[in-house]
Amino acid sequence: MDKKKPKKVFVQGAIPPEKIANSIANHQSKTNIGAHSIFLGQIRADEIDGKTVSAIDYSAYEEMAENVFHEIREAAFAKFDITCAHIYHSLGEVKTGEICLFVFTSSAHRKIAIEACNYFVEEIKANVPIFGKEIFEDETHQWKVNK
């Protein structure tokens, strides 16, 4: 049931650390899980041509992005023996040092949880139509491109 239901991935603004703590707490009743793997994407204060990034303003083709997130979930559940998986991504402005992506995979054993988590992160970066405007301290901006 956990894997079939399309879930809301986008959250407005930064992902609060409390959300991560609560997600861990919510899994304490699921005692068939032996390992969680967590990836947290944090906004880096890149320096480009002498200017420092102060925030990223995320936007997305939301309808398509939600569908792609769902397809990635389906593929991950087919590929890995995971118990559950949760993804959250920010929209709007996220300041440097704050969290913009939270991927949480759980499995009976560590290897699968870690591999699945990595799979989610790589697929999200490559295939989800999300766009990032890097805002500098002087309020100019440039558009981010994933490497």
Next chain:
Amino acid sequence: MKVTVKYFGMIAELAGKTEELLEVPSGTSAIELKDRQVRRYQIQDPESVQLAVNQNLDNKVELNEGDEVAFLPPFAGG
């Protein structure tokens, strides 16, 4: 025929809008629409722009009345 065109990221910035309804001749392909809009809005580095027709990343299709065509700059999630 009419198609809905959506712009995102730096393309929305260049176009000065996020969406418009365009009248195109029937038989227009997604690639033809892309070329036309690239010229109109002077979109830089058009090879990096992907088109999604009704949310499918396929540039080779012929467009139909009511289609939604999205102009997607490079992805930057995560």
